[in-house]
Amino acid sequence: MQKTLCQSCILQSDAAIKLIKNQLNELTDHCSRVEFKPGEIIFKENAISTNVVYIQRGLVKIHTDNFSKDRILRLTKAPSYLCLPGVLGDSINRFSATTIEPTLACFIDIHVFKKFILENGDFAYQIILALSQNEIKSFQVSLNLAQKQANGRVADALLYFAREIYNSQAFMLPFSRQELGDWMGISRESVSRILGEFHSAHIIYQNGKEITILNEELLEQISQKG
Amino acid sequence: MQKTLCQSCILQSDAAIKLIKNQLNELTDHCSRVEFKPGEIIFKENAISTNVVYIQRGLVKIHTDNFSKDRILRLTKAPSYLCLPGVLGDSINRFSATTIEPTLACFIDIHVFKKFILENGDFAYQIILALSQNEIKSFQVSLNLAQKQANGRVADALLYFAREIYNSQAFMLPFSRQELGDWMGISRESVSRILGEFHSAHIIYQNGKEITILNEELLEQISQKG
DNA sequence: CGATATTTGTGATATGTATCACATAGCCAC
DNA sequence: GTGGCTATGTGATACATATCACAAATATCG
Known part of the structure; x- marks a missing residue:
């Protein structure tokens, strides 16, 4: 861990930009930065935590x-x-967070964070916007789980990686088949089979964790139809 | 619709209590109250909306x-x-809201609402807490959908009504079998069958929409095991 | 009140996916 | 390299649930 000047570190965040200068100095005094390798645990469920975690760089799974x-x-x-939900409610983490790619995380004292919300309406508004976005995404997830069949969910997952995470048709899957299944609520064998089918049908090219989407349109259709 | 003094009307809300007096007067000027019967639409998805809706009394489904x-x-x-998510983001409702029981709703102008967030940290903080709670609940829902079987989901639904909504082992189901299925992601026939099984096993008593939970412990086990 | 629409229950069948079993491949330690 | 470990692919089977078809019950409305 190391102390950091938060003015320079955190400015990518919509919310942080709203913090005025002496708030940023206060943040600097109560914020520590940690670098994580892939697969490392940021925090574990059921643990008590008094920090909000700001992910400055990287990719993380909540599980x-x-x-x-x-x-x-x-x-x-x-x-x-x-970690907003758990920490703000009763300070117990309701889930675990584990890195998928190299990640830089800032741990911010919850009292400082709360103070910012109370004192800085712009900051609070940005947080509310972000939480609202999360809510819409959660609805989407539960729609997918409730009414799509396995191939639709796998199609979804591939499109998600291509569009939201890697911005490319070709990428290295950061998940094992097992993890993909854990995410989409299907068994690892089914994931294997479905990826195999997509490969045979030339919808994707797969070679281990190496994936290339060959027919995005068809994949989109499969995702839509469920 | 009728204008109302928001001091008296809205004080049940944690968030509203934090509004100071002249903010409440401003709210009164930009807030209209509407009474809904069961089954009436409060707002429809894809419609443009410039209001936040505060549910003062009643029960509503988001669908x-x-x-x-x-x-x-x-x-x-x-x-x-x-309606926070849609309205705060881009003013298009991402979902519909329909009443299940008689409901009293206040429509608050989004600009006034935003102003309150910016000016009143306590209010903003309460909203953030509520959204955080929603997030945890969403996670719970997606866990249930992803890994529970149909009987576990139905058990869940019954316990939810008994504990969260009606605070009683006996209640009138406000849903048809079809709606229950739409909620839990299963077919109406399966809902019928499962409720029938629960009835035969003396876990519940059912007579149409009249439900009494006879063995909450067992129902809880079924919900847990999925 | 009777006619019609809607909701509900239930059996038979089809289908999708989990599970099991096992083979193969890749990876790391020594 | 060899041996053990984990990840992956693939077939056979079992099982849960959707779907279909229809009957019965209930609600709705003129």
Whole structure:
């Protein structure tokens, strides 16, 4: 961990830009930065936490193994704030956060964070906007889970990586088949089979974790139809 | 619609209590109250809206028929704010809201609402808390959809009504079998069958929409095991 | 009140996906 | 390299649930 000047570090964040200068100095005094390698745990569910985590750079999965099985609830790409729900409510993390790619995270004291919300309406408004976006995405996720079949969900996942995360038709899947299944709520065998079918049908090219989307339009159709 | 003194009307809300007096007067000038019967539409998805809706009394379902099939995303019991996500983002409703029970709703101009957030940190903080709670609930919902089987989901739904909505083991189901299925992502026939099984096993008593939970512990187990 | 529409229950069948079993491939440690 | 570990692919089977078809019950409305 190292102390950092938050003026320079955090300015990518819509919310942080709204902090005025002496608030940023205060942030500097109560913020520590940590670099994570892929697969490292940022925080664990059921642990007590008094920090909000700001993801400055990287990719993180929010997950839980409440029911003995790991379930991936969401991926979060920088820049974003984690841990708001648990920490603001009762300071117990309701889920775990684990890095998928190299990630730079800032730990911000919850009291400082709360103070900013109370004192700085612009900052609060940005946070509210971000939470509202999350809510819409959550609705989308639960629609997908409730009414799409397995191939639609896999199509969804591939499009998500291509569009939201890597901005490219070709990418290295950061997940094992098992993890993909944990995310979309299907078994690892089904994931294998479906990726195999997509490959045979020339919708994608796959070679291990290497994926290229060959027919985005068709993949989109599969995603839509479920 | 009728103008109302918001001091008296809205004080049940944690968030509104934080509004100071002259803000409440401003709210009174930009707030209209509407009484809804069960089954009436408060707002429709894809419609443009410039209001935040505060549910003062009643029960509302948030739903969408994006994919030709109606899907119920969430129930919301008063007091609560609706419509934040869509309105704050781009002013288009991302979903519909329809009343399930007699409901009293206040329509608040979005600009006034935003002004309150910017000017009143306490108010903003309450909104952030509420949104955070929503997020945790959304995670719970997507866990349920992803890994529970139909009987676990139905058990869940019954426990939800008994505990969260009616605070009683006996209640009138405000949904048809079809709607229950739309909510939990299963077919109406399966809902019928499962309720029938629960009835035969003396876990519940059912007579049409009249439901009594006879063995809450067992129902809880079914919900847990999925 | 009767006629019609809607909701509900239930059996038979089809279908999708989990599960199991096992083979293969890739990877790391020694 | 060899041995053990994990990840992956693939077939056979089991199982849960959707779908279809129809009957019965209930609500709605003129």
